[in-house]
Amino acid sequence: MDYTIIVVIEILRAISWLVLLAAGLGIIFGMMRVINFAHGEFLMLGGYTVIMSTKAGVNIWFAMLVLAPLCVGLFGVLVERLVIRFLYGRILDSLLATWGLSLLMIGGVTLIFGNTVEGVSTPLGAVDIGAYSIPAYNFVLIFFAALFMVAIWGVMKFTRAGLIARATMQNPAMAEALGIRTTWVYMATFGIGSAVTGLAGGLLAPLTGVVPTMGVNFVGQSFITVITGGASMIAGTLSASTLLGSISQGMTILTGPVYGDAALLLAALVLLRLLPQGITGRIFTRSL
């Protein structure tokens, strides 16, 4: 019984992990059809923000929840103004440019901070569930993944900003004709997507080794989740994370991490063969 509870929490946490990793990327891809290849490095930047500010004495929660999204969000706006805005509608060029950006970021962070700095321990300690103990921080991840989804849905559905964003997404030319400055919408979207990625990077920092090259460990899972999910930000991210997270964690628990990894890739392959536009290309097509 204890073990069943642990397994359920573990699967929920795996789903949340994918939601957190993919949400920022999903916003940018869903809105603007731009693939940010430096996504892993945006996560890394969020992680470094947390580590460096905690070292300087800042409260870890403030660093994770405020500073990380703020820094990475502003950085995202800068990147959009300097690089991305010249490349809208040119998917391959934007891939190449953001890949170059990722190398630049790895080099820059290595140059400034060196490649080994003491990380931060996971806050909150452990909780006992029967004979098992798990990190209490797991619940933080699950909570924030849920909050992300609800917040994005709420903003898109009920605010004027969300309405403008949806209009731009559906028909940029018509939105422009109605007096919406779409370039600003794109800039804001890229900034918000980056901020969400920064927040995710901040939340991951106490769970993993924060080094300049850490992005590569996350970028694969993030892309697979977004592409499998398809163009809808919320339904796509949520359905793909749930499906892939439970398949890979289920396999990991049953057999081991090697097959867990393989199962995730296999599931993504089969899904994309059957639904080349992603899950939301066929199902939940009208959802956000």
Next chain:
Amino acid sequence: MTKLSRRRFLQSSAAVAAGSVALPFAGLAQDDAILVGGLHDLSGGLDTSGIPMSQIFELALKEINDTGGLLGRQVKPVIYDPQSNMSLYSQYATQLALKDKVAVVHGGITSASRETIRPIFHRFKTLYFYNTLYEGGVCDRNEITLGTTPAQTVEKLIPYVMNLWGKKVYTVAADYNYGHITAAWFKRYVEENGGEVVETEFFPLDVTQFGSTIAKIQAAAPDIVLSAMVGTGHFGFYRQWAAAGMKSRIPMASTTFGAGGSEPIIMTPEEGDGIITSFGYYPTIDTPANIAWKEKIAAAYPSNTPVLSELAEVTWEGVMIWADAVREAGTLDREPILEVLESGKTYDMPAGKVSIDPLTHHAIRDVYIADLKDHEFIIKEKYEQVPPADTQMVCNLEEDPDANVHHEISLN
């Protein structure tokens, strides 16, 4: 008035042209420094290990020059950055052997990179030093391998921790040949010491979440967790282990934690303290030789001081042992140098005494066990002159001097 015939004009201008072409060569001949190749990953995922190795490599060459050079000549590093990329490794190795014609090459970090460049140096008869701990099994007379192999460290670590903690062992290891071979050695020595490996789990290098494994380990309730995890993704294992409150429940030992020197820095004391490891070198070795060596490094690199680990120290050994052999052989020719290296000399190094086993070209060296406390390895045990028993099982260069293989050592 002399008449400048067309023939004379051509002759004289040809001479001038020849002279101007010949001049640079004359200049090169005067600058007769001995070229020494260094191939370490200075960027990419392995730079945490490669940069310190390269810093020490350069410092060792500088030390040789400061103490009078080699054979009356200076030594000069030729350094390329293979960027953790195997095709660059093979490109630069070929370049070092054929274009730069270096006297020796030091470098290669992962086994994949070594197996990319080792056959190139073998073919072009360019002496090669591999200064990294690895899974054992290379049999090649052209390569000198100075780092520890699993038989050296695992053999000592397992009885030590089983004595401390108990007999039931759970192994977690990286999913590639190094992890698999090390896990096989864990199993052999655990069983030889009357224990039992209840489970062995392998992790692809990009796995970053370990929650379900940690739950499985709790269900199995072992006395010891043995780790052969590798790389930045696997840092998360130690962090999530501590977060689940497991540090105080099940102790951990490893022959990879801190191999490149970065884990003990990145992990906070509450995460890293108490992990017991075994390597051929620790910066905390308390001998005059090591203390003097560390001072030398701190003086040479006052900022950006290299992280010291077995990788960095063994790189120093490699350069110094090569230089010693050149002095004794009195030549840069490969054959006489190899004969000196095979003569069974013992070298005093910061890590302790090192000698080269002539049958395998691997090091017979001192092995240490240490306990991590507050980012520092506290040395608990020292074992003198441990042979590379694994490679000795499969390699005999006296019988087969032309061997050019990497044996997969099978323990079954």
